[in-house]
Amino acid sequence: xxxxxxxxxxxxxxxxxxxxxxxxxxxxxxxxxxxxxxxxxxxxxxxxxxxxxxxxxxxxxxxxxxxxxxxxxxxxxxxxxxxxxxxxxxxxxxxxxxxxxxxxxxxxxxxxxxxxxxxxxxxxxxxxxxxxxxxxxxxxxxxxxxxxxxxxxxxxxxxxxxxxxxxxxxxxxxxxxxxxxxxxxxxxxxxxxxxxxxxxxxxxxxxxxxxxxxxxxxxxxxxxxxxxxxxxxxxxxxxxxxxxxxxxxxxxxxxxxxxxxxxxxxxxxxxxxxxxxxxxxxxxxxxxxxxxxxxxxxxxxxxxx
Amino acid sequence: xxxxxxxxxxxxxxxxxxxxxxxxxxxxxxxxxxxxxxxxxxxxxxxxxxxxxxxxxxxxxxxxxxxxxxxxxxxxxxxxxxxxxxxxxxxxxxxxxxxxxxxxxxxxxxxxxxxxxxxxxxxxxxxxxxxxxxxxxxxxxxxxxxxxxxxxxxxxxxxxxxxxxxxxxxxxxxxxxxxxxxxxxxxxxxxxxxxxxxxxxxxxxxxxxxxxxxxxxxxxxxxxxxxxxxxxxxxxxxxxxxxxxxx
Numbered sequence: 027x028x029x030x031x032x033x034x035x036x037x038x039x040x041x042x043x044x045x046x047x048x049x050x051x052x053x054x055x056x057x058x059x060x061x062x063x064x065x066x067x068x069x070x071x072x073x074x075x076x077x078x079x080x081x082x083x084x085x086x087x088x089x090x091x092x093x094x095x096x097x098x099x100x101x102x103x104x105x106x107x108x109x110x111x112x113x114x115x116x117x118x119x120x121x122x123x124x125x126x127x128x129x130x131x132x133x134x135x136x137x138x139x140x141x142x143x144x145x146x147x148x149x150x151x152x153x154x155x156x157x158x159x160x161x162x163x164x165x166x167x168x169x170x171x172x173x174x175x176x177x178x179x180x181x182x183x184x185x186x187x188x189x190x191x192x193x194x195x196x197x198x199x200x201x202x203x204x205x206x207x208x209x210x211x212x213x214x215x216x217x218x219x220x221x222x223x224x225x226x227x228x229x230x231x232x233x234x235x236x237x238x239x240x241x242x243x244x245x246x247x248x249x250x251x252x253x254x255x256x257x258x259x260x261x262x263x264x265x266x267x268x269x270x271x272x273x274x275x276x277x278x279x280x281x282x283x284x285x286x287x288x289x290x291x292x293x294x295x296x297x298x299x300x301x302x303x304x305x306x307x308x309x310x311x312x313x314x315x316x317x318x319x320x321x322x323x324x325x326x327x328x329x330x331x
Numbered sequence: 332x333x334x335x336x337x338x339x340x341x342x343x344x345x346x347x348x349x350x351x352x353x354x355x356x357x358x359x360x361x362x363x364x365x366x367x368x369x370x371x372x373x374x375x376x377x378x379x380x381x382x383x384x385x386x387x388x389x390x391x392x393x394x395x396x397x398x399x400x401x402x403x404x405x406x407x408x409x410x411x412x413x414x415x416x417x418x419x420x421x422x423x424x425x426x427x428x429x430x431x432x433x434x435x436x437x438x439x440x441x442x443x444x445x446x447x448x449x450x451x452x453x454x455x456x457x458x459x460x461x462x463x464x465x466x467x468x469x470x471x472x473x474x475x476x477x478x479x480x481x482x483x484x485x486x487x488x489x490x491x492x493x494x495x496x497x498x499x500x501x502x503x504x505x506x507x508x509x510x511x512x513x514x515x516x517x518x519x520x521x522x523x524x525x526x527x528x529x530x531x532x533x534x535x536x537x538x539x540x541x542x543x544x545x546x547x548x549x550x551x552x553x554x555x556x557x558x559x560x561x562x563x564x565x566x567x568x569x570x571x572x573x574x575x576x577x578x
Contacts (some may be wrong), residue, residue: 070547
């Protein structure tokens, strides 16, 4: 039975990757289980300068999911490379995915250049889809021109593979994926959170201080599956599927839609052991559906496959 | 940094021994687990039909069970109140730091509303080595379910002899103390942080995503602008440590 996946020459023992923003810089989860079982880890979104993030409340519970408006709280690129990644390296031997955030091309460049020199990083995930910051990159994820210009600029100087994490808050995800492909991106992460809101009936005001936030959780899975399916039809870039994954069956479903690997997000917050349970159950579920090699099912739901 | 429990966080299926209504919207649940925890720590409960776990403080720790006291404030706690004896709950525990116990002090412990339950185990453990005065602020005497701890009581309405909040009470009574602990609504903690002239500790409450530090959904700041996660660096902080004005 083979669960090994190749993402732009980064070999993952299995396709399970904790998603950015739900796993910190990883090392704190080593108190729950041995992190080396994970395919890779997508680090907390990093900006050039430290960011405190948004005022509280940042979290609201929803049906089949949650809203967060953390607002890219992170200690800044220097601390991430100088302190966070070294701490992670003590407990995790594989290469990680660095999530690069910013509000200008220069911001993205500054972080991406620093991560490009970092041996522990295998792939750069360009976050052009954070909905929680005034200039949090979602502008890049919603404009074909800005997105294309950003990727082209990064590709000129960055050697490591660039995966673009796209926002579902667009009218045509395929168009944005094709922009990424044409600008030279190496892969896609589909999808970031959907913009959402909850209103408190007692105060009659939005629960989240920022009013809106990113909706994540199992409610997103059908949307993510649809978007991955559509993009896989039109675009040849490898896709990391993300959105509402809770178990090994969901992993198979995402891969059938066209994902080469998956990111598990909100599930980590409900159950810190979520990724370890999925990895443990994956061989059993593969056997149940007579899957010998996960590579053979990527895109399997498409006609002619 | 206050007390950090060395107890490993685990996810357990725990049997409910009892789940009883104590007052309007206030319930006490006893859970069958020999929990090694510090006063001030909390648990995070998976409740059917809601997505996020609900963080609730531990109010009593005994040899083979522990208790929580919770208030129905929304859908999650409403559903929690419908669980029956011998049902099982999926609980992540123990979480957060805990209160650091002082010795040989005249301690004032101040609780407000549903911030009182996390102080109950603290009072029990402080009483062996300190002289403890317990002051609670309630909206109405009907919420008074803490008789066995013999607190001084002030209420916002006219249901007891003294009417007002805990600050009003302190302004009108001479209490001897050289150390303080407090838990309650944020306006009370803000006021106490400015009012109290002694050392002490406060425990704060916030909406949480995970309860164990991963989502940074409950970040606050110290006066030196260091970031603290209420769920792992707290919920207990030293009086004066946090910048509460941003709340």
